[in-house]
Amino acid sequence: MTDDAAWLIRLRLQVRFRDCDPYGHVNNAVYLTYLENARFALWKAQDVRGVILARAEVDYRAQATYGDVLEVRARLAGFGRTSFRYEYELVDITTGATVLEARTVQVKFNYDRQQPEVLTDEVKARLSTPVGEVRPD
16 A cells, blocks of 8 residues: 555554553554544644544554554545545554554535535645644644
């Protein structure tokens, strides 16, 4: 999946003790939080609001453990009428191993009306803007 030029964001994080399960590796559900952290940092930098997650699909490739430094990479995979898709790669910075690959579908959503909104060209342009390496808040 790696094509360094296509990544919209690269977010580094360190695995915390609380991220791990009794077996010593990152719990599978925590990886979705890592992806969410990257999406929220991306949308903050792109000034995008009003989005909901509609679908998430994850392929686990390797284990991550307490103290590992990981990099979440996300790229735009396409647009629908009201939705857009991301592809992700989570890489262990020390070993270079791909820890997971994932795909998500997001929907532009009007929370006041409680319904999806059509993606405008302006919003598509913002969603397509790379922000590069970002440090977590």
